[in-house]
Amino acid sequence: xxxxxxxxxxxxxxxxxxxxxxxxxxxxxxxxMGNLHDYVGSTSFRGINMEFNKIVAPNQTVGLETGWNVFxxxxxxxxxxxxxxxxxGVQYRYTNAVPIIAGGKFYFESKKSIHPYVGVGLGxxxxxxxxxxxxxxxxTDAWQFCIRPEAGIxxxxxxxxxxxxxxxxxWAFNTSDLDAQPYLTLNVxxxxxxx
Amino acid sequence: xFSKHHFWLAVFLLPxxxxxxxxxxxxxxxxxxxxxxxxxxxxxxxxxxFALPDSVIKITGDVFNNSSGDGKPEFLPPAYSEAILxxxxxxxxxxxxxxVDKNANPDAILLPEVTTTTNIYWYYDWGYxxxxxxxxYPGxxxxxxxxYPPYVSSYTTGTLLIQMTDQKSINxxxxxxxxxxxxxWVCILNGLANGSTADVTTRVQNNLDQAFAxxxxxxx
Numbered sequence: 001x002x003x004x005x006x007x008x009x010x011x012x013x014x015x016x017x018x019x020x021x022x023x024x025x026x027x028x029x030x031x032x033m034g035n036l037h038d039y040v041g042s043t044s045f046r047g048i049n050m051e052f053n054k055i056v057a058p059n060q061t062v063g064l065e066t067g068w069n070v071f072x073x074x075x076x077x078x079x080x081x082x083x084x085x086x087x088x089g090v091q092y093r094y095t096n097a098v099p100i101i102a103g104g105k106f107y108f109e110s111k112k113s114i115h116p117y118v119g120v121g122l123g124x125x126x127x128x129x130x131x132x133x134x135x136x137x138x139x140t141d142a143w144q145f146c147i148r149p150e151a152g153i154x155x156x157x158x159x160x161x162x163x164x165x166x167x168x169x170x171w172a173f174n175t176s177d178l179d180a181q182p183y184l185t186l187n188v189x190x191x192x193x194x195x
Numbered sequence: 196x197f198s199k200h201h202f203w204l205a206v207f208l209l210p211x212x213x214x215x216x217x218x219x220x221x222x223x224x225x226x227x228x229x230x231x232x233x234x235x236x237x238x239x240x241x242x243x244x245f246a247l248p249d250s251v252i253k254i255t256g257d258v259f260n261n262s263s264g265d266g267k268p269e270f271l272p273p274a275y276s277e278a279i280l281x282x283x284x285x286x287x288x289x290x291x292x293x294x295v296d297k298n299a300n301p302d303a304i305l306l307p308e309v310t311t312t313t314n315i316y317w318y319y320d321w322g323y324x325x326x327x328x329x330x331x332y333p334g335x336x337x338x339x340x341x342x343y344p345p346y347v348s349s350y351t352t353g354t355l356l357i358q359m360t361d362q363k364s365i366n367x368x369x370x371x372x373x374x375x376x377x378x379x380w381v382c383i384l385n386g387l388a389n390g391s392t393a394d395v396t397t398r399v400q401n402n403l404d405q406a407f408a409x410x411x412x413x414x415x
Contacts, residue, residue, distance in 0.1 A: 046217070070217060072217035079409050081409075083235075083342075084232050084233050084234070084235045084342055085230070085231070085232045085342075086230070086231050086232075086409040086410070087228060087229065087230045087231075088228065088229040088230075088405050088409055089227060089228040089229065090220070090224075090225045090226075090227075092219045092220065092225075094217065132219055132220065133228065134226050134227060134228035134385055134386060135226050135228075135352050135385065135386065135387065136228075
């Protein structure tokens with residue numbers, strides 16, 4: 001819940017203040033990659049992503065992003081063996097991933113109302129991993145350094161509203177507590193420009 | 196225009212996300228764990244016979260306190276004991292072993308026990324088995340050749356522990372008072388002790404089958 005409050009504050013708080021800015025809200029479908037995929041193979045359909053950007057030039061923005069994806073997998077009864085030890089049980093695996101990223105975007109000029117864009121961001125990815133195994137719960141969390149390239153297409157729908165579809169890759173880095181937990185999201189959402 | 200409209204959009208969207216947290220365990224069996232470990236320096240094929248007590252004991256603490264005064268620990272009710280002992284014997288026989296009396300010089304002895312304590316250390320008091328163990332003196336002790344079983348913690352849960360002792364490699368001093376008894380196989384079943392007697396015994400029996408299935412080295 002604490003995480004939820006932080007996300008709400010980060011996302012909504014700044015939206016009330018600046019001028020010449022935009023707010024982006026999207027539904028991110030998360031695809032686990034690398035070590036995260038080894039742990040939870042399933043696609044995440046649970047999540048939200050929000051950005052608050054300041055328009056610094058007609059086709060450039062800089063801003064802050066946060067979001068939340070829940071990766072979940074139920075692993076049926078299975079034998080885990082290490083050396084002479086074997087243990088059998090059902091596992092419920094959860095990974096909550098919350099990026100907090102500062103980044104910029106560049107929108108390509110176009111005569112039509114469709115504008116491709118690219119962007120890159122730097123920040124942190126908070127990862128909270130929980131494994132329920134029998135009556136035991138194993139919990140690990142980490143703040144991982146994260147580089148987040150993105151690309152997408154925006155379609156202007158009105159004077160202040162746009163629809164966008166894009167891809168973001170959360171390239172996370174190892175920490176001592178947890179290996180890097182990268183993932184990719186397909187974001188579908190809206191951009192509302194402050195006028 | 197921006198602030199009100201979109202602020203409320205965000206406010207209404209957030210609870211939707213929090214409301215769809217994935218679920219967890221659905222039934223008692225989802226909480227069951229079956230753990231086994233063994234001494235990998237042991238060649239199990241040299242063992243042919245085993246003995247099994249006629250009761251499953253309750254471990255009530257690290258130290259055996261002889262509360263009943265007759266040198267015997269508490270026992271599990273027969274409905275559970277018989278189901279557990281019967282299933283162990285069935286699996287052992289299916290793996291090619293022969294059950295014999297404890298005084299008929301068995302190659303291995305299986306000691307099943309259930310813990311009700313919060314934490315049980317594997318080097319618990321030998322006094323628990325004094326009533327049963329052939330040739331037992333108070334100075335005897337266990338050891339685990341080449342491996343260490345884990346600590347077992349248990350709260351509002353049931354834990355069944357089984358130790359298989361190696362009667363061929365037992366080290367007794369000439370007086371018979373001090374002995375090191377190697378424990379060559381351990382099994383821990385852990386889960387919720389909820390449900391009817393029939394449900395619990397069925398789960399324990401299924402989990403015992405799993406314990407043997409994941410220990411194929413016991414097979415002859």
